[in-house]
Amino acid sequence: MNAPAPIITARGVVAEGMLGTAVAERPLELAVGRGEMVCLIGPKGTGKTQLLRALAGLEPPAAGSVDLLGRRTAALDAEGWLDLRRRAAFITSDAPLLSVVDAVVNVTLPAMYHRIGEPAMVRAEAIALLDKLGWRGDLRLLPAFLDEHQRRLLALARCLILKPVVLFVDEPFRMIDVSGWRHFGAVFEGLVRDDRLAVLMVTHNLPYVRESGARILFCGTRGSRLFADWRTLATDADPEVAAFLAESGFHAATVI
Amino acid sequence: MLARSDSLVRWWGRTTIDIALYVVDLTVFIMLALRAWRGWHALSLRSTRMTIVNQIIFTGVDALPVILLLGLAVGISMTAQLLNLAVDFGTDKEMVDLVAAIIGMELGSLITAIVLIGRSGSAIVVDLGNMKLHKEVEGLELLGIDINDMIVAPRLIGASVSQMALSVFFAGVATFGGVAAAGLLLSGSYLRLITPLMSAFTPAQILVFLLKNLLFGLIIAGTACFHALKVGVSPTEVPQETQRAIVNALLLVFILDGLFALALAFA
Numbered sequence: 146m147n148a149p150a151p152i153i154t155a156r157g158v159v160a161e162g163m164l165g166t167a168v169a170e171r172p173l174e175l176a177v178g179r180g181e182m183v184c185l186i187g188p189k190g191t192g193k194t195q196l197l198r199a200l201a202g203l204e205p206p207a208a209g210s211v212d213l214l215g216r217r218t219a220a221l222d223a224e225g226w227l228d229l230r231r232r233a234a235f236i237t238s239d240a241p242l243l244s245v246v247d248a249v250v251n252v253t254l255p256a257m258y259h260r261i262g263e264p265a266m267v268r269a270e271a272i273a274l275l276d277k278l279g280w281r282g283d284l285r286l287l288p289a290f291l292d293e294h295q296r297r298l299l300a301l302a303r304c305l306i307l308k309p310v311v312l313f314v315d316e317p318f319r320m321i322d323v324s325g326w327r328h329f330g331a332v333f334e335g336l337v338r339d340d341r342l343a344v345l346m347v348t349h350n351l352p353y354v355r356e357s358g359a360r361i362l363f364c365g366t367r368g369s370r371l372f373a374d375w376r377t378l379a380t381d382a383d384p385e386v387a388a389f390l391a392e393s394g395f396h397a398a399t400v401i
Numbered sequence: 402m403l404a405r406s407d408s409l410v411r412w413w414g415r416t417t418i419d420i421a422l423y424v425v426d427l428t429v430f431i432m433l434a435l436r437a438w439r440g441w442h443a444l445s446l447r448s449t450r451m452t453i454v455n456q457i458i459f460t461g462v463d464a465l466p467v468i469l470l471l472g473l474a475v476g477i478s479m480t481a482q483l484l485n486l487a488v489d490f491g492t493d494k495e496m497v498d499l500v501a502a503i504i505g506m507e508l509g510s511l512i513t514a515i516v517l518i519g520r521s522g523s524a525i526v527v528d529l530g531n532m533k534l535h536k537e538v539e540g541l542e543l544l545g546i547d548i549n550d551m552i553v554a555p556r557l558i559g560a561s562v563s564q565m566a567l568s569v570f571f572a573g574v575a576t577f578g579g580v581a582a583a584g585l586l587l588s589g590s591y592l593r594l595i596t597p598l599m600s601a602f603t604p605a606q607i608l609v610f611l612l613k614n615l616l617f618g619l620i621i622a623g624t625a626c627f628h629a630l631k632v633g634v635s636p637t638e639v640p641q642e643t644q645r646a647i648v649n650a651l652l653l654v655f656i657l658d659g660l661f662a663l664a665l666a667f668a
Contacts, residue, residue: 203543230545241540244532255544257447258551264447303544 150215151176152311152343153200157209160195164207168192171368172209175200179310180341182333183371184354187364188389193347194238194315196364200345201235201313202226214310231259234304238316238347240297242288248295249275249284252302259307267306274302278332294325301332311343312336318350326350330357351393365389423649431557431623437547438554449555456559456622460521461566467520468567471512472574477586480504480579484591497594500576501601506610507658509572514617514654517564518647522625525556526646529629530639538630553626561618568614613661617654624650 157172168191177183185193199206202218211218213233221229242251252271253264261267272284280298288296297317304312317333318326330353336342348354354361354375361372365385372378378386379395480500487496529552532538538548576598584592602610628646632638 227542227545227547230543235543237536237539237543239536239540241536243537243541244535255546258544258546300540307544 151178153177154212158206159208160192160199161204161207163192168368173369177343182337182344182359184359185347185362191364193364197347231307232309233311234309235313236300240300247285251299256306293320314346430627434549434553437549452555453559456556457563460560461563468571472571473578475575476579477582481583484583497597497601505572505576509568510614513568513571517621518650522621522650523643525625526629526643530632533632557622560622561615564618565614620653621650
């Protein structure tokens with residue numbers, strides 16, 4: 146039996162703004178299928194967010210090509226791009242919500258816009274989804290009255306209500322405390338394991354990366370390298386990887 | 402001296418080209434937004450429907466008291482004076498035509514547009530500009546939501562409907578209220594003009610009046626949305642774009658009004 150086609154295939158990809166730098170010397174080759182998680186880590190200024198945006202089809206790569214859900218991202222027209230966004234969700238590091246509508250409308254809005262169901266059904270689905278994600282709070286509140294953890298869960302829920310196949314997340318653990326990111330981490334693992342979502346995330350949270358068991362895409366000053374897991378990364382001989390881990394507080398004794 | 406006049410010509414030429422390019426950009430922006438609108442399909446979506454309704458309430462209904470007040474003020478100060486001056490020179494029909502053309506057709510549109518630019522145009526820029534600043538617009542686009550369809554088009558439609566309705570209201574108050582004021586304050590004989598005034602507006606004039614105000618509404622909301630979506634990453638851009646939107650909308654409304662007047666004069 147043939148293996149299922151990957152959801153994302155990147156060939157020789159160099160992110161926007163990285164052409165002409167040392168990063169371009171080692172372009173990215175990557176294939177990601179359903180139920181897989183890839184964490185993009187690395188020092189600042191190595192183009193992780195740009196790479197994630199290129200893989201998500203938000204920006205054309207400076208070099209190479211990306212096939213997302215069977216479509217070449219650079220060849221998409223405006224309509225195709227909007228259509229793709231329903232199945233390839235992207236949450237930016239700000240995770241912005243619509244400030245003028247309450248929590249539950251923020252979640253139901255995309256489903257209503259795309260006419261996924263009747264209002265009552267969509268609302269019930271949104272509440273069930275928020276419950277599954279572990280959201281606690283008053284659904285009638287505007288985003289301004291919610292804490293960062295609640296806002297990020299809403300941003301995730303409003304993507305998930307469209308039932309995407311792949312989820313791109315830029316720094317999902319930013320500005321949330323330890324219990325918050327542990328909760329989020331468990332949510333992502335559940336989405337990968339139970340819902341077979343492909344998840345690609347940029348993160349600086351190395352304890353989470355170590356615990357998640359995800360593949361790791363290390364973005365360094367000379368380009369990106371894919372590691373099968375944390376152990377492979379931690380035992381790699383590349384001095385840049387070792388220096389990055391050491392700077393992040395992972396020393397020889399604790400790195401694995 | 403020659404060098405100075407040369408640089409003046411260059412400045413004039415560059416400014417003209419900039420204005421022309423701006424008008425082209427704005428026209429394309431408005432047309433794309435209206436093309437993206439899904440019509441009845443969009444209206445079936447509560448949030449889009451509510452955006453249009455809220456826009457009409459804010460721009461139209463909430464502005465009724467100020468338009469009523471301005472209409473009465475113009476009626477008393479201008480219509481009554483105009484009648485008082487014209488009574489020695491013209492017939493009743495000429496006086497009525499004068500009031501209908503100047504107060505009803507011209508001032509009605511312009512004063513309503515000025516109020517809407519200051520009130521609703523600026524509000525749209527601040528509202529949408531802050532949404533853009535806080536990445537809310539990008540967040541919607543990333544969910545496959547067409548901003549033109551969901552945010553821009555409802556505002557264009559709401560503002561156009563409001564401009565049309567308010568200018569009709571203003572024209573009515575300023576002309577009939579003015580004649581009534583002249584009758585009450587100056588001489589009761591002016592009240593005889595009320596009946597001919599009712600038939601002074603021909604269907605063709607009303608059609609042109611509505612078309613002009615529809616375009617004014619599109620310019621007011623279009624300029625506001627166009628500038629709001631230019632806001633980038635700095636909060637200081639919101640007031641800057643608000644000021645640009647107001648000035649440009651005023652300029653375009655007056656230019657368009659002049660073009661309409663010219664077209665009618667030659668028609």
